Amino acid sequence: xxxxxxxxxxxxxxxxxxxxxxxxxxxxxxxxxxxxxxxxxxxxxxxxxxxxxxxxxxxxxxxxxxxxxxxxxxxxxxxxxxxxxxxxxxxxxxxxxxxxxxxxxxxxxxxxxxxxxxxxxxxxxxxxxxxxxxxxxxxxxxxxxxxxxxxxxxxxxxxxxxxxxxxxxxxxxxxxxxxxxxxxxxx
Numbered sequence: 001x002x003x004x005x006x007x008x009x010x011x012x013x014x015x016x017x018x019x020x021x022x023x024x025x026x027x028x029x030x031x032x033x034x035x036x037x038x039x040x041x042x043x044x045x046x047x048x049x050x051x052x053x054x055x056x057x058x059x060x061x062x063x064x065x066x067x068x069x070x071x072x073x074x075x076x077x078x079x080x081x082x083x084x085x086x087x088x089x090x091x092x093x094x095x096x097x098x099x100x101x102x103x104x105x106x107x108x109x110x111x112x113x114x115x116x117x118x119x120x121x122x123x124x125x126x127x128x129x130x131x132x133x134x135x136x137x138x139x140x141x142x143x144x145x146x147x148x149x150x151x152x153x154x155x156x157x158x159x160x161x162x163x164x165x166x167x168x169x170x171x172x173x174x175x176x177x178x179x180x181x182x183x184x185x186x187x
Contacts, residue, residue, distance in 0.1 A: 030124040031057055031069040037133050038067075043140065052114075054105030063143050065115040067136075068102070072121045075102060079122045115143050 011019065026048065035058065038045060045067075049059045056066035072079050076095040084091050106116045117139055123132040145151075 025071075025074075028069065028071065028121075030071070030119070030121045033124050033129065034058065034067065034069050034119055034133075034136070037136070041137065041140075053108040054102070056109075063115070063140070063147055064113060065117065065140070065143055066109055067117045067119060068106075069119045069124075070102070070121065074098060075120075077120050077122065079120070 035045070035047075038058065038060075043060055044062070046059045046061065048055050048057065052059065052066065054068070057069045058067040060066070070077065074095070076099045106118075109116050117136065119132065119136065122128070
């Protein structure tokens with residue numbers, strides 16, 4: 001029986017191998033969440049563009065932006081505390097190679113002028129999903145503004161002494177138009 005750091009595995013090695021070999025990297029639930037949200041926000045995209053390093057999950061050519069939706073286990077995110085106890089060195093080496101490959105691909109994309117956004121699987125849990133999608137919206141808004149040449153600017157406020165007040169005590173307001181006299185109704 002295989003253990004995962006204190007947890008008993010109820011599968012044999014062959015069963016576990018069969019299950020793990022069927023895990024695919026396309027159309028995962030977290031990826032579908034991001035894709036549906038992007039579509040409803042009006043963003044159009046392509047999937048798994050082979051000509052780009054790392055075959056990004058989502059490519060928005062118009063905004064020169066790629067989005068990777070990474071699984072926490074496979075890409076070695078810090079939130080993933082459970083590591084397989086069986087064949088631990090193999091998994092540690094594999095995850096280290098995955099992280100190095102991810103960094104290399106992201107550096108190549110950035111060098112080619114692409115904006116790279118990484119969304120982790122744990123960030124799309126129901127508790128954190130709204131916050132994550134807001135952050136994604138903010139990041140994409142900044143990219144859109146930057147691509148359109150708009151620069152965010154700070155507005156300067158006048159000094160408190162010079163600023164007009166909403167209701168100034170010294171101002172007198174008069175009506176320059178005299179009301180017309182009411183006409184009597186003919187009955």
